[in-house]
Amino acid sequence: xxxxxxxxxxDEEVKPNNKRLKAVKNLKISLKVAQLVAPYVxxxxxxxxxxxxxxxxxxxxxxTFEYPAxxxxxxxxxxxxxxxxxxxxFEFSTNLIRHYTELKKEDTGVYTRQIETYEMDEKDSEEIExxxxxxxxxxxxxEILGEPSSVxxxxxxxxxxxxxxxxxxxxxxxxxxxxxxxxxxKESKDKNIRLTLLEGLVCLSLGWCMSAKRYKLKNEKSxxxxxxxKLVK
Numbered sequence: 001x002x003x004x005x006x007x008x009x010x011d012e013e014v015k016p017n018n019k020r021l022k023a024v025k026n027l028k029i030s031l032k033v034a035q036l037v038a039p040y041v042x043x044x045x046x047x048x049x050x051x052x053x054x055x056x057x058x059x060x061x062x063x064t065f066e067y068p069a070x071x072x073x074x075x076x077x078x079x080x081x082x083x084x085x086x087x088x089x090f091e092f093s094t095n096l097i098r099h100y101t102e103l104k105k106e107d108t109g110v111y112t113r114q115i116e117t118y119e120m121d122e123k124d125s126e127e128i129e130x131x132x133x134x135x136x137x138x139x140x141x142x143e144i145l146g147e148p149s150s151v152x153x154x155x156x157x158x159x160x161x162x163x164x165x166x167x168x169x170x171x172x173x174x175x176x177x178x179x180x181x182x183x184x185x186k187e188s189k190d191k192n193i194r195l196t197l198l199e200g201l202v203c204l205s206l207g208w209c210m211s212a213k214r215y216k217l218k219n220e221k222s223x224x225x226x227x228x229x230k231l232v233k
Contacts, residue, residue, distance in 0.1 A: 069181035073125075076171040077132060087183040095120040095128060096173040099141055099148075102166070103159055111156045111164075116141070116148040125174045138168045 067087040075081040084090075099116040106112055120128055136144065156163070 063187045065185050065187065067183040069178040071176045071178055073174045074171065077169045078166060090175065093175045095175060097128065097131065097145060098171045099138060100171065101168050103156065103164060111159050113154050115152045115154055117150045118145040119149045125176060128172050128174055132170055132172050
């Protein structure tokens with residue numbers, strides 16, 4: 001009788017075991033869900049983060065974009081100068097110095113001249129200004145600027161008197177960015193909707209590919225283990 005009293009009821013012994021089993025079961029379910037969701041979480045980070053780093057916006061949010069002024073200044077040793085400003089990158093943004101030779105009349109009656117182009121990206125605008133103001137012997141131009149990156153020829157049928165009078169001259173093209181002159185633009189609703197749909201599609205596609213690859217590797221590993229067990233037997 002005393003021995004029976006000291007023993008715990010069966011349901012009290014089963015309850016802790018049930019709790020442990022339930023906890024293990026929940027943990028397995030959580031891990032399974034995490035394995036299924038993980039590829040899509042990674043894919044969403046890639047599909048959202050990559051466009052953002054590239055200057056794009058975020059889905060479901062209308063971003064504000066700032067575009068600094070891109071400036072292209074062209075000037076030559078004849079005294080001509082022009083400046084172009086736009087709030088997007090120029091198609092070509094390489095600093096250049098061009099050497100135009102004197103126009104020469106050919107036997108056919110047309111006038112031609114040679115144009116040597118020197119890329120000057122390693123030099124800033126101040127250095128280029130100094131070169132343009134210096135008294136340069138054009139025959140030794142390569143000693144100062146190096147070899148030209150390209151040589152082309154220009155043909156004119158009816159040059160102006162000013163062009164005919166011009167001797168050899170240099171033209172510089174210098175690019176710069178003015179961060180004090182900024183265009184602020186709010187992303188349009190249509191653009192944000194398109195971006196959201198695109199990033200969602202990329203996320204799903206990339207997540208599916210990652211999941212398929214993971215399951216393929218898992219199956220290959222499972223088959224390999226089975227094969228190894230058969231060899232051991």
